[in-house]
Amino acid sequence: MKKPVTVASLSEFGRERLSKSFFMRDFLFSDIASIHGFANIPDDPELAIAAGSRLCQDLLEPLQDHFGRIAIRSAFRSAEVNGFGAEMQAAGKAGYSCASNESNYASHIWDRRRDGMMGATACIVVPSFWDAFQEEGDWQKLAWWIHDHLPYSSLYFFPKYWAFNISWFEQPTRTIHSYRSPKGCLTKPGMENHGGTHEQEWAGIEKAMCAVTTRG
Secondary structure (H helix, E strand, C coil), X not given: CCCCCCHHHHHHHHCCECCCCCEHHHHCCCHHHHHHCCCCCCCCHHHHHHHHHHHHHHHHHHHHHHHCCCEEEECCCCHHHHHHHXXXXXXXXXXXXXCCHXXXXXXXXXXXXXXXXXXXXXXXXXXXXXXXXXXXXXHHHHHHHHHHHCCCCEEEECCHHHCEEEEEECCCCCEEEECCCCCEEEECCCCCCCCCCCHHHHCXXXXXXXXXXXXX
């Protein structure tokens, strides 16, 4: 599959279905691209589709099936878009928040492999979870549920709406970090809390979310 270079070919590419609920178009919007006039399109569409399909099928669909609609904040970035964002970030410009291209290969840059392996990342919000849990540290309930149920590679939680980066990777690292209290690393291989079940941390979240929905 060639890189889309016309409106017709990009439209067709956007119709690529990654899973039962998600299409490629859902992941192509970029604030950086929109403001600065970049085309946020993969150089290797087939690799982007392959990696994005695993992200959607293995992680996003199970989350949506269990917790209701998820909202995508950002996802795929072309190397051009991410590289520009990283330059702006390094220059101290607000709102860019992009790591280097090399560290984003097989992450936000879906169409590049890292160490020969593919991967994909999306930043998402689970609105029903936020509606039910807004106390300091509540993000950990969702983090531990994902840890116990889904084959994620990494999670990184942010303060607003408990948005988080969720990554699929062929060789998952199974790490969880947060910018919100408690900041830093929640778990990673080798930590005492990494193995076993964490049901005591997430038990009852479905019931609490259902109660909020019913009240609404």
